[in-house]
Amino acid sequence: MGMFIEPIGKLINEFTKLQGVGAKTAQRFAYEIINMSKEEAEEFAKSIIDCKTKIRYCKTCGNYTDQDECDICKNRSHEVICVVKEPKDVLAMEKIHEFSGVYHVLHGTLRPSENVGPKDIDIQGLVERIKKDGVKEVIMATNPDYDGEITAMYVSSVVKPLNVKVTRLAHGIPIGSDIEYTDEVTLTRAFVDRKEM
C-alpha cells in the first residue's frame, strides 16, 4: 500500500481484517471515514471500544450481554433450552420469532480433528442448568456440518440420562431452493426424513 499516506494505509489495513472486505472495499471505507465529521468518526471509534468493554457473557447462557445475566434468561421460561454454537446463532434463532425458551451457547463445537474435546466447550454449564432449572427439552441447534452433528450427538448422549427430551433442528431442502441444485447429502437427508402429506 505504498501509495497511501500512513494513517490511511493503516485504517485500510484494519478494515481488511474484517472477513469479506478486500483491498478495494477497505479503501472505500477508509475514505468514507475521512469524509465523516470528527464527531461521527469519534462516535464510530467509541462504539468499537464500547463493544469490547461493555459486553461480556451471560452467566447463565453464555450469550453476549451488557449485564450480569441477559434479558432472555431473565425474562423467559427455562423449560426449553436451545443449544447453539455461537452467540450469533442466538440471533438467527431469535429472528424466526418461533422460540420462546432460553439458550445455551457452547462457544464452539467438538472438533476431533483439532483435538477440541468436551472440556473445551461449555457442556458442563448445560448439564448444571438441566439439573437445577427443571428443563424439559433441549433443542440441539448446532450447524448441520460434521462438527455440529458430532457435537449434537455427544451433547445428546450426555443430557438424555438426565431425563430430558432432546431434539434436533430438522434437515432438508431449503425453502425456495431447487432440488436440482441441492447437494446430495442434503437431498439424502430430505429423502430419509420425508414426511407424510
Add this chain to the structure above:
Amino acid sequence: MGMFIEPIGKLINEFTKLQGVGAKTAQRFAYEIINMSKEEAEEFAKSIIDCKTKIRYCKTCGNYTDQDECDICKNRSHEVICVVKEPKDVLAMEKIHEFSGVYHVLHGTLRPSENVGPKDIDIQGLVERIKKDGVKEVIMATNPDYDGEITAMYVSSVVKPLNVKVTRLAHGIPIGSDIEYTDEVTLTRAFVDRKEM
C-alpha cells in the same frame, strides 16, 4: 434492532453508515469486532481517530496528506497538473503508473442544478498555481458525467487564457467490455472520437 443489546446495536448502526453495508453485513462486522482481542479493537478504533486527526489537505494540490504539503507535490515536476474532483481520484490516477506530474483536487464539481458554482470548488487555487509554477499542461480528469463535463469545460475556459495547454481524458468503450452492452452515449462518443488505425 430491538433484539440487539445496546452496545452491539450501536456498533451495527455505525457500520451501516458505510456505503454498501447493509444490516446483515454490519451485524457480521460487529460480531467480528467483539471477537477481536481488546488490543485489536483498540487499534482499530485508534486508526479511525488517527485518520481524522492526522489527515489534512495538501496546501498546494488539496489532496490528503499528513504533512503540510503532500509527497507528490514535494517531489514531482509541476509542469503538468491533472485536475480531479476528489482525493480518491488521485489514487485512481496513481494506480495506472502513467502520470508523473502533480494533481489539483477541486473538491467537487460545478452542479448548476444545485447552485454549486465556480466559487464553491477550488478553481482559484489552480489559477494561482498556473500563474506561479510555469505550468505547461492541465489535464482535466473530472468524471465523464454531466457535472464533470461542465466542470471540465468551465475550468478549461478559465485556464486557457493563461497560455496553458488543456487536455481531457479520452472517452470511449471501456477495454474488455462489449459493444453490445455499451450505452449509447459512450458508443456515440467512441464513434465520433474514432482514431485511424
